[in-house]
Amino acid sequence: MEDEKDQGLGAPRDPTGWKHGVAGSVRDNRRIDCWLKVTEVGIRAARFEVFASDEAQRGAAWAAQWLRGQTVEEAERLTGLAIAEATGLADASRSDALCIEDALRAALAAPLTEGG
Amino acid sequence: MPSMTPYFDYAATTPLDPRVEEAMRRASTLAGAFANPSSEHPAGRLAAAAVEHAGEQVQRCLNALDYQLTWTSGATESNNLAILGYGMAQVRRRSARRRLLVTATEHAAVLSAAEAAEGLGFAVERLPVEADGRLAPATLKAALGDDVALVSIGHVNNETGVIQPLAALAPLIKASGARFHIDAAQGAGRLPLDAAALGADLISLSAHKFYGPKGVGALVHHPAVRLAPLLHGGGQQQGLRPGTLPVSLIVGQGEALALADDEVERARQYALREALQNRLTALTGVVMNGVADGSPHVLNVAFAGVHGDALRSRLADLNVSFGSACSGQAGASHVLRAMAMPDALADAAVRFSIGRFTTMADVEFIAERVASDVGALRAISPVWREMRAGRKLSDVYGVTTLPNLA
Numbered sequence: 324m325e326d327e328k329d330q331g332l333g334a335p336r337d338p339t340g341w342k343h344g345v346a347g348s349v350r351d352n353r354r355i356d357c358w359l360k361v362t363e364v365g366i367r368a369a370r371f372e373v374f375a376s377d378e379a380q381r382g383a384a385w386a387a388q389w390l391r392g393q394t395v396e397e398a399e400r401l402t403g404l405a406i407a408e409a410t411g412l413a414d415a416s417r418s419d420a421l422c423i424e425d426a427l428r429a430a431l432a433a434p435l436t437e438g439g
Numbered sequence: 440m441p442s443m444t445p446y447f448d449y450a451a452t453t454p455l456d457p458r459v460e461e462a463m464r465r466a467s468t469l470a471g472a473f474a475n476p477s478s479e480h481p482a483g484r485l486a487a488a489a490v491e492h493a494g495e496q497v498q499r500c501l502n503a504l505d506y507q508l509t510w511t512s513g514a515t516e517s518n519n520l521a522i523l524g525y526g527m528a529q530v531r532r533r534s535a536r537r538r539l540l541v542t543a544t545e546h547a548a549v550l551s552a553a554e555a556a557e558g559l560g561f562a563v564e565r566l567p568v569e570a571d572g573r574l575a576p577a578t579l580k581a582a583l584g585d586d587v588a589l590v591s592i593g594h595v596n597n598e599t600g601v602i603q604p605l606a607a608l609a610p611l612i613k614a615s616g617a618r619f620h621i622d623a624a625q626g627a628g629r630l631p632l633d634a635a636a637l638g639a640d641l642i643s644l645s646a647h648k649f650y651g652p653k654g655v656g657a658l659v660h661h662p663a664v665r666l667a668p669l670l671h672g673g674g675q676q677q678g679l680r681p682g683t684l685p686v687s688l689i690v691g692q693g694e695a696l697a698l699a700d701d702e703v704e705r706a707r708q709y710a711l712r713e714a715l716q717n718r719l720t721a722l723t724g725v726v727m728n729g730v731a732d733g734s735p736h737v738l739n740v741a742f743a744g745v746h747g748d749a750l751r752s753r754l755a756d757l758n759v760s761f762g763s764a765c766s767g768q769a770g771a772s773h774v775l776r777a778m779a780m781p782d783a784l785a786d787a788a789v790r791f792s793i794g795r796f797t798t799m800a801d802v803e804f805i806a807e808r809v810a811s812d813v814g815a816l817r818a819i820s821p822v823w824r825e826m827r828a829g830r831k832l833s834d835v836y837g838v839t840t841l842p843n844l845a
Binding site: 332333334345349350352353354355356371372373374375376377380 | 744746747748749752753781782783786818819820821822823824835836837
């Protein structure tokens with residue numbers, strides 16, 4: 324799922340040592356998962372899994388790129404509104420951006436994933 | 440003009456068959472049947488004869504030679520005339536039968552007409568279907584009573600291709616004394632339908648569904664059935680549906696039904712549908728909406744782990760349908776909901792409908808494209824990741840009944 328050209332979408336090949344957060348549900352017809360590789364200096368890699376519209380995919384791809392190299396404190400300040408504005412999401416898709424934010428916050432608060 | 444990908448939406452509408460087009464062209468010329476068929480001159484009589492011939496073609500196809508026929512603008516009008524026209528006639532006769540039964544999976548033209556009949560004082564009951572989309576005879580029998588005026592059942596469902604067991608249902612309706620309306624828009628010209636054998640009272644047709652022109656349809660009705668007109672004007676069609684008859688369209692409709700698909704064409708379409716189904720189900724996690732012995736022209740499948748909006752965006756350049764092209768409504772299909780399909784899965788359903796001009800190369804093209812796009816969306820889907828890891832479909836989608844995984 325990861326390769327040089329990818330947009331930061333899809334789960335990491337080996338989730339060991341990543342933080343994983345979930346927002347939304349299938350019942351709500353929208354679920355976004357955030358995966359973060361966090362080191363002492365900040366976020367080394369970010370990925371999103373998206374079961375949502377292509378607008379949500381666009382917002383998640385932007386967030387994955389933006390998060391790379393940010394500190395945890397900077398990542399904590401990223402909001403759904405900022406994602407929506409940066410990617411020009413339509414008003415109808417603002418809730419997708421909020422779901423991305425929720426997934427990010429869940430990942431930041433999550434423990435490291437264990438096992439291979 | 441953008442280049443066209445193969446057409447897989449024959450359930451929405453069909454192209455005009457060249458033979459039908461030629462018959463219509465001939466009818467439209469000065470030497471043909473262009474005149475007003477109500478005119479009392481030779482040209483008018485020629486046009487009237489053409490209309491009469493087309494009527495016989497339609498009636499013969501349905502084994503309804505003893506029936507009457509009213510030309511309409513299409514199945515929507517035919518369904519409205521059948522339900523509301525019959526309802527109004529019942530009200531005028533002060534009939535005590537004031538219940539209408541419709542299958543929950545009917546086309547909007549039936550459901551909405553039935554709803555409108557509530558304004559005439561009728562109570563409408565939507566009969567639930569089984570998970571496979573069929574109306575169980577026991578369900579119908581339990582709902583029937585001596586207060587039921589009309590039962591409306593579609594021959595073939597427009598979204599799933601499910602064929603209703605009309606032969607098993609018809610005797611129950613007859614025994615109750617209710618009238619029996621069949622919306623045959625999706626099945627006519629594709630599957631045999633014997634009005635006389637079924638004892639059907641009203642049958643709705645739409646020419647553009649069977650390679651005829653758009654803008655014309657018919658309501659075939661038993662002479663014993665009283666109908667009240669919905670439109671008012673001149674005395675054409677015994678005042679039941681006034682307006683100058685569109686002769687070339689009517690000629691086209693008759694010719695189109697005379698060229699109805701035969702056993703060989705049905706077998707060809709079944710083979711194409713099976714080939715498409717096999718290619719798509721190879722993706723795994725594919726839910727069949729409907730039954731294997733449905734109409735040969737419809738394959739409706741849902742792709743688990745794929746988001747409906749995203750799938751629609753990906754497939755936007757393909758001539759496929761998501762739900763019914765006629766509904767024009769967002770949200771999960773009422774047909775799939777009635778079949779107990781969870782919304783998120785129904786939202787990821789695609790209707791592929793094939794027809795007379797579909798080829799195996801078309802099937803291979805569409806299967807390859809859909810496989811590629813479904814694969815791309817599943818690669819980024821947390822739902823699909825969990826299913827691949829062993830989480831059950833019923834658990835993921837929060838349903839107690841497991842959908843029919845192919």
